[in-house]
Amino acid sequence: xxxxxxxxxxxxxxxxxxxxxxxxxxxxxxxxxxxxxxxxxxxxxxxxxxxxxxxxxxxxxxxxxxxxxxxxxxxxxxxxxxxxxxxxxxxxxxxxxxxxxxxxxxxxxxxxxxxxxxxxxxxxxxxxxxxxxxxxxxxxxxxxxxxxxxxxxxxxxxxxxxxxxxxxxxxxxxxxxxxxxxxxxxxxxxxxxxxxxxxxxxxxxxxxxxxxxxxxxxxxxxxxxxxxxxxxxxxxxxxxxxxxxxxxxxxxxxxxxxxxxxxxxxxxxxxxxxxxxxxxxxxxxxxxxxxxxxxxxxxxxxxxxxxxxxxxxxxxxxxxxxxxxxxxxxxxxxxxxxxxxxxxxxxxxxxxxxxxxxxxxx
Amino acid sequence: xxxxxxxxxxxxxxxxxxxxxxxxxxxxxxxxxxxxxxxxxxxxxxxxxxxxxxxxxxxxxxxxxxxxxxxxxxxxxxxxxxxxxxxxxxxxxxxx
Numbered sequence: 195x196x197x198x199x200x201x202x203x204x205x206x207x208x209x210x211x212x213x214x215x216x217x218x219x220x221x222x223x224x225x226x227x228x229x230x231x232x233x234x235x236x237x238x239x240x241x242x243x244x245x246x247x248x249x250x251x252x253x254x255x256x257x258x259x260x261x262x263x264x265x266x267x268x269x270x271x272x273x274x275x276x277x278x279x280x281x282x283x284x285x286x287x288x289x290x291x292x293x294x295x296x297x298x299x300x301x302x303x304x305x306x307x308x309x310x311x312x313x314x315x316x317x318x319x320x321x322x323x324x325x326x327x328x329x330x331x332x333x334x335x336x337x338x339x340x341x342x343x344x345x346x347x348x349x350x351x352x353x354x355x356x357x358x359x360x361x362x363x364x365x366x367x368x369x370x371x372x373x374x375x376x377x378x379x380x381x382x383x384x385x386x387x388x389x390x391x392x393x394x395x396x397x398x399x400x401x402x403x404x405x406x407x408x409x410x411x412x413x414x415x416x417x418x419x420x421x422x423x424x425x426x427x428x429x430x431x432x433x434x435x436x437x438x439x440x441x442x443x444x445x446x447x448x449x450x451x452x453x454x455x456x457x458x459x460x461x462x463x464x465x466x467x468x469x470x471x472x473x474x475x476x477x478x479x480x481x482x483x484x485x486x487x488x489x490x491x492x493x494x495x496x497x498x499x500x501x502x503x504x505x506x507x508x509x510x511x512x513x514x515x516x517x518x519x520x521x522x523x524x525x526x527x528x529x530x531x532x533x534x535x536x537x538x539x540x541x542x543x544x545x546x547x548x549x550x551x552x553x554x555x556x
Numbered sequence: 557x558x559x560x561x562x563x564x565x566x567x568x569x570x571x572x573x574x575x576x577x578x579x580x581x582x583x584x585x586x587x588x589x590x591x592x593x594x595x596x597x598x599x600x601x602x603x604x605x606x607x608x609x610x611x612x613x614x615x616x617x618x619x620x621x622x623x624x625x626x627x628x629x630x631x632x633x634x635x636x637x638x639x640x641x642x643x644x645x646x647x648x649x650x651x652x
Contacts, residue, residue, distance in 0.1 A: 222600075330563070330579055330582040330583065330586065330591075331580045332579055332580075332594060332595065332598045333577060333579075334576075335567075335576045336576070337573060337574055387648070387649045421649075423649055424649035425647065425648050425649045426645060427647075427648070428645050429616065429623060429643035429644075432571045432641075432643040432644075433616060433643065436641070447572075447573060448571075448573060451648075481606075481649065483605070483647050484649070485606070486602060486606040487646050487647070487648040490601055490611070491570070491571060491572055491644065493570075493574055493575065494572075497574070
């Protein structure tokens with residue numbers, strides 16, 4: 195159970211400091227909780243269903259109450275072990291974007307106008323309401339995490355790093371063959387998006403106190419509804435993907451997902467070549483829809499998302515994953531690669547798109 | 557066939573197997589729809605897509621290789637200790 199004795203709000207301001215309004219938050223603490231659980235597992239601690247999480251605001255000399263720089267999550271495990279992690283206020287950036295939309299709708303902010311936001315927290319004097327439906331009890335049971343004990347150094351010795359890596363990120367190993375299959379699927383789909391499920395294993399190196407992800411295969415998603423700018427995974431897609439994993443009989447689990455962006459088809463052909471080169475839609479990116487997908491289907495903090503983008507210059511791969519409860523582009527290791535893979539990506543490219551591409555040919 | 561158990565104990569997982577809940581004492585006259593409405597928030601599955609539209613979620617019963625209808629009664633469709641897997645119909649991509 196996740197508890198907080200505070201109510202959190204976002205406060206919106208003009209760049210000059212004039213208050214525009216407040217947005218009460220109904221925080222989704224799940225990514226923070228998953229981040230804490232991953233931190234515990236990386237330390238070799240056992241996380242089962244009988245844990246408790248507390249959330250409290252973080253203040254500092256520069257950021258005094260009720261303003262807060264972020265929040266602190268404390269995971270209390272049976273046996274007395276605790277894991278603590280601080281999260282910055284950017285944890286709520288999606289809510290901030292939604293709130294700015296409401297300010298535009300109410301006329302307090304103009305479309306495209308800059309704004310600032312900050313996090314505030316107040317002590318909650320209203321006791322939490324416990325929901326019961328009276329028909330049955332629902333107990334959240336920590337899903338078992340199947341982890342293999344291997345040596346991280348053995349993996350690092352036969353893989354090439356690529357992408358923006360932070361020392362604090364857990365390692366991810368992807369075979370060159372999976373990247374090649376992702377590229378083949380993207381090219382075959384042409385001007386439509388395509389995707390699949392990444393399957394593999396979680397590994398633990400107790401001596402190195404590290405947990406890492408091995409991708410073993412990409413299961414192409416079938417029975418999807420694919421268009422130029424969207425890809426829908428249907429219930430038949432999931433049935434087919436789960437059956438494919440079961441048929442392999444290798445004890446693999448869903449560790450993430452893959453999809454393509456046909457970037458060169460996003461842009462209008464009338465766009466000048468110089469402009470297409472710098473178009474953010476021509477780079478790998480992770481859209482709001484992708485974030486929602488990842489949050490819904492792959493909430494565990496070790497889950498990853500591979501994006502393959504078709505650009506005018508060729509194919510690009512980028513990997514995204516959870517960091518501090520927020521999805522970021524991250525590095526990975528390619529197993530069996532002859533040379534490093536070039537990657538470049540962004541989150542929510544639309545805001546980088548300073549002026550729209552022409553929609554009609556000249 | 558109506559299940560003679562007045563109440564059932566069930567399991568439910570999300571599609572990636574990363575979330576799991578135990579359902580204890582589910583009355584036979586509960587509909588699958590009522591079960592789902594209680595389950596989804598407890599599995600912390602998002603109910604809406606990035607545009608705020610409701611996200612359809614199907615309950616898969618692997619034992620029979622089919623999806624359950626919301627109007628089905630638990631006592632008729634399920635057995636004690638059955639496991640449901642929740643399959644969201646969900647969109648990825650640039651989306652606009």
